[in-house]
Amino acid sequence: MKVIRYWLAVITFLGVLSMHTEVSAQCAMCTLNAENSVKNGNTQGKGLNNGILYLLAAPYLAVAGVGFLWYKKYRKKNVNLNMKDQKINLN
Incomplete structure (x- = not known):
């Protein structure tokens, strides 16, 4: 099941990358x-468009x-937790 989700995500990502339109x-x-x-x-207008799109992409990349990084740090790992032997303190 994980393999199917992985390939579905990859195909979706590549599909989104392949569909693009010119924006201003x-x-x-x-x-x-x-x-x-x-x-x-003059060609300054085209440079202005490119600069605006460059500035628009920076927050999305961040x-x-x-x-x-969050996904890599907090993804679920195969850890066997046996908590039946421990008391739970609710204080």
Whole structure:
């Protein structure tokens, strides 16, 4: 069962990576400036788009890194706990 979940996760991850669309994440003022600069022949608008997308990716990568470290540290290990011999103190 674990192998099936693993491969399902891998296939889903690869599927998400293979489906992409071009996005432009800008405020109204930045969009206006970028469109005007592209119309005038400048390439600064494209650089602005790339910079915004780069800054957008940083928080997602940080959260993914923390999630991966959390998963590696706290994942369930095959430990045989025999607690029947110990008293439980609820104080």
